[in-house]
Amino acid sequence: MFTRRQALMGAAATAMLAAMPPLAAAANEADIAALPREKVTLVAPPYVHAHDQVATSGPKVVEFTMTIQEKPIVIDDEGTTLQAMTYDGSVPGPLMVVHEGDYVELTLVNPATNSLPHNIDFHAATGALGGGELTFVNPGEQVKLRFKATRTGTFVYHCAPGGPMIPWHVVSGMSGAIMVLPRDGLKNEKGEAVTYDNVFYIGENDFYIPRDENGAFKNYDSPGEGYGDMVEVMRTLTPTHVVFNGAKGALTGENALKAKVGENVLIVHSQANRDSRPHLIGGHGDYVWEEGKFANPPAKDLETWFIRGGSAGAAMYTFLQPGIYAYVNHNLIEAVELGATAHFVVEGEWNDDLMKQVAAPGPIQTN
Numbered sequence: 001m002f003t004r005r006q007a008l009m010g011a012a013a014t015a016m017l018a019a020m021p022p023l024a025a026a027a028n029e030a031d032i033a034a035l036p037r038e039k040v041t042l043v044a045p046p047y048v049h050a051h052d053q054v055a056t057s058g059p060k061v062v063e064f065t066m067t068i069q070e071k072p073i074v075i076d077d078e079g080t081t082l083q084a085m086t087y088d089g090s091v092p093g094p095l096m097v098v099h100e101g102d103y104v105e106l107t108l109v110n111p112a113t114n115s116l117p118h119n120i121d122f123h124a125a126t127g128a129l130g131g132g133e134l135t136f137v138n139p140g141e142q143v144k145l146r147f148k149a150t151r152t153g154t155f156v157y158h159c160a161p162g163g164p165m166i167p168w169h170v171v172s173g174m175s176g177a178i179m180v181l182p183r184d185g186l187k188n189e190k191g192e193a194v195t196y197d198n199v200f201y202i203g204e205n206d207f208y209i210p211r212d213e214n215g216a217f218k219n220y221d222s223p224g225e226g227y228g229d230m231v232e233v234m235r236t237l238t239p240t241h242v243v244f245n246g247a248k249g250a251l252t253g254e255n256a257l258k259a260k261v262g263e264n265v266l267i268v269h270s271q272a273n274r275d276s277r278p279h280l281i282g283g284h285g286d287y288v289w290e291e292g293k294f295a296n297p298p299a300k301d302l303e304t305w306f307i308r309g310g311s312a313g314a315a316m317y318t319f320l321q322p323g324i325y326a327y328v329n330h331n332l333i334e335a336v337e338l339g340a341t342a343h344f345v346v347e348g349e350w351n352d353d354l355m356k357q358v359a360a361p362g363p364i365q366t367n
């Protein structure tokens with residue numbers, strides 16, 4: 001097992017961290033202690049905990065707790081099982097929402113029932129390793145990290161316990177996202193306020209499941225048992241599964257996302273390891289923060305957008321027609337063969353002006 005010291009970024013990084021001066025902002029502690037505190041209970045994706053879009057008060061300390069769970073999850077309809085590593089039991093981990101200027105205070109728990117050390121690297125945070133050094137916890141430990149949310153946008157967080165453990169933990173499920181909203185809410189390209197009626201969080205994962213000599217996916221009894229085989233598959237850079245929210249079908253059929261005509265939906269989409277290209281079949285991105293950062297004006301009317309591996313983006317769309325919309329990674333092989341498809345089931349009145357079948361299928365007319 002990796003120890004805390006061995007696991008981090010090598011001797012140079014360790015020396016650099018040891019040489020860091022005491023926090024210059026120590027005098028600030030009293031100010032932070034005087035801030036109001038809010039305890040948030042996280043919600044499993046695709047849903048998101050209740051939050052204000054426009055902050056109703058000044059900055060606060062927002063308390064979150066996440067418990068790391070190593071557990072088997074079924075990732076396709078053939079019963080293929082991944083010995084997953086999860087934040088709070090879900091793949092992806094929960095979406096956290098705060099406002100710019102708030103302090104995020106996370107208690108990260110690694111129960112003794114787990115077999116591996118873990119940590120968390122917040123792309124939203126400023127400081128060495130995104131908090132990875134400060135949150136490294138062995139099984140049986142917990143840790144508390146505080147960081148100030150200084151930049152707005154949607155950002156990935158992921159486990160980064162050092163060296164080859166980093167990609168392995170990430171492709172075993174350990175990533176999620178945080179959304180830092182501007183205190184006065186989201187704006188369109190003209191600087192006008194825009195709000196959403198609902199928000200869904202879609203985390204995309206690439207999985208690398210080893211196969212046996214007959215080509216069947218292998219099962220393992222623990223993450224560590226499958227490590228060597230999985231690294232071999234990872235090194236091909238060819239995933240066996242590309243899925244939304246932890247499994248093929250996690251967001252289709254009975255698990256489809258629900259919306260109504262006229263509802264304005266925000267879709268936060270993260271991919272911690274690999275590029276993706278979301279497309280809503282039959283709809284559009286009215287406003288898309290492709291890189292996910294709200295200081296930049298959103299692009300408008302997009303057909304397909306790009307999520308860079310290691311980032312989270314946000315797309316806003318008002319549904320105009322009822323029906324079933326597939327939301328896919330528009331590498332269609334990944335969408336259909338490997339699993340990266342979600343469905344929105346939208347209720348409401350059909351608008352013939354926007355689309356109508358003028359003549360039903362029938363014999364080809366020759367005259």
Ligand SMILES: [Cu+2]
Nearest residue numbers: 118119159169
């Ligand atoms: Cu981990």
